Amino acid sequence: xxxxxxxxxxxxxx
Amino acid sequence: xxxxxxxxxxxxxxxxxxxxxxxxxxxxxxxxxxxxxxxxxxxxxxxxxxxxxxxxxxxxxxxxxxxxxxxxxxxxxxxxxxxxxxxxxxxxxxxxxxxxxxxxxxxxxxxxxxxxxxxxxxxxxxxxxxxxxxxxxxxxxxxxxxxxxxxxxxxxxxxxxxxxxxxxxxxxxxxxxxxxxxxxxxxxxxxxxxxxxxxxxxxxxxxxxxxxxxxxxxxxxxxxxxxxxxxxxxxxxxxxxxxxxxxxxxxxxxxxx
Numbered sequence: 001x002x003x004x005x006x007x008x009x010x011x012x013x014x
Numbered sequence: 015x016x017x018x019x020x021x022x023x024x025x026x027x028x029x030x031x032x033x034x035x036x037x038x039x040x041x042x043x044x045x046x047x048x049x050x051x052x053x054x055x056x057x058x059x060x061x062x063x064x065x066x067x068x069x070x071x072x073x074x075x076x077x078x079x080x081x082x083x084x085x086x087x088x089x090x091x092x093x094x095x096x097x098x099x100x101x102x103x104x105x106x107x108x109x110x111x112x113x114x115x116x117x118x119x120x121x122x123x124x125x126x127x128x129x130x131x132x133x134x135x136x137x138x139x140x141x142x143x144x145x146x147x148x149x150x151x152x153x154x155x156x157x158x159x160x161x162x163x164x165x166x167x168x169x170x171x172x173x174x175x176x177x178x179x180x181x182x183x184x185x186x187x188x189x190x191x192x193x194x195x196x197x198x199x200x201x202x203x204x205x206x207x208x209x210x211x212x213x214x215x216x217x218x219x220x221x222x223x224x225x226x227x228x229x230x231x232x233x234x235x236x237x238x239x240x241x242x243x244x245x246x247x248x249x250x251x252x253x254x255x256x257x258x259x260x261x262x263x264x265x266x267x268x269x270x271x
Contacts, residue, residue, distance in 0.1 A: 002171060002220045002268035006058050010248050010266060011140040 016044045016080050017105040019072040023096035023117060025235075025255065026104075030093055032232035032253075032261055033062050034086040036225075041137050042082040044106075048074070048259065052139060059266050060225045061140060061248075065259040072101070078108050083133035092128045106132070142264065147242040147250070148215040149176035153196065154208060155239040155253060159230040161194045166223045168192045171268060176243060177216040181209070185223065217243045220268040226251075229263040 020026055033040070033051070040053040048068040054061045068074030096102055096117040103116040115128040161183050165172050169187035176182075180197040198211040232253040233239070242250040248264040255261060 001271060003271050004059055004222060004268050005266035007054060007061055007248060007264060007266045008058055008140070011061070011142055011264075014139050014141040 015078075015105075015107055016076045016082070017103060018044075018049065018066075018068065018074050018076075020102045020104075021072045022098060023093060023100045023102040024098040025258070026102060027090075027093045027096070027098065028232070028234045029064060029066075029255070029261065030086060030090045032229075032235060033064065034090050035228045035231060036060060036062050036263075037086055039083065039085050039133060039135050041135050042084055043079070044076045044082065045079045046076055053137065054140070055225070055228075059222070060228070061142075061264040063142070063262045063264070065261075066255065067257075067259050070256075070258040080106065080108060081135075082106055082113055083135035084113070084130070085133060088130055092130055095126060095128060100126075145242075145244065145247060145250075146214075148213070148217045148244040149181075149242070150212040151176060151181050151241045151243075152210045152238055153181075153241070155230075155233040155236055157196075158239045158241075159233045162223060162226045162230050164194065165192055166227060170223060171220050172223050172226065173218065173220050174241070174243065174249075175216070175218045176211060176213060178213060181211065181241075215245075217245055219243055219245070219249065220270075221249055221265055222268060225263075225265050229265070232261050232263075235261065 036055045037053040043050045049066040051064040099120050100117040105114040112129045117126040165185035169185035173184045182195040184193040196209050229251045236253040240252045248266050251263040
């Protein structure tokens with residue numbers, strides 16, 4: 001089954 | 015001093031319906047330009063970004079930038095005290111600990127006023143990079159809601175494929191599978207699926223239907239929805255809010271284990 005990515009892997013904290 | 019007037023309460027009601035399932039508490043960042051909200055869901059899988067332009071509202075003023083910490087469920091309950099057509103004013107003084115709501119009936123013969131306590135919210139603000147998407151699909155928001163609802167009866171995830179033929183949504187579950195395909199064909203008659211696809215590369219990505227279901231709560235805001243996809247980046251789902259602004263959702267893709 002596919003594993004859910006975390007959004008913070010794509011967007012950086014500012 | 016911050017004060018925004020909406021000709022109808024319905025826009026704010028719909029915005030809250032479109033966000034409250036994803037986000038419990040959020041800062042409403044108000045500036046001279048307008049109102050912005052950015053918040054992630056508690057599992058850090060999706061993000062909602064709301065933008066309302068002050069100059070497109072019935073009236074708007076905000077001298078100093080101010081962040082209003084709002085419990086979305088409380089605000090939803092207060093907005094339920096307004097009729098859809100009530101003129102709605104939201105107001106907060108600088109350094110205020112409450113937001114004031116004023117609802118005026120269409121005939122101006124009834125005025126209601128509510129105060130809601132504001133909260134201190136430590137929010138993490140994410141920078142969203144400018145992204146050229148491989149595929150952007152514009153379609154009916156009702157149709158998108160329908161597909162998400164239908165495929166949720168089959169499985170937990172949806173595989174979205176966009177190629178030059180069109181867009182296909184597919185779900186698999188323990189009891190079976192289902193697919194819905196919409197053809198991209200600008201020459202078809204009016205009244206057909208009315209879908210436009212801007213494609214540079216074919217894409218195929220997996221997403222959790224649970225979050226797409228939350229996003230479709232924004233459908234009353236707009237007849238159309240736009241889905242933007244690229245390989246290995248979050249999906250962007252956008253609903254325009256008339257000329258006033260937009261609500262955008264981002265959802266991280268699922269990857270094969």
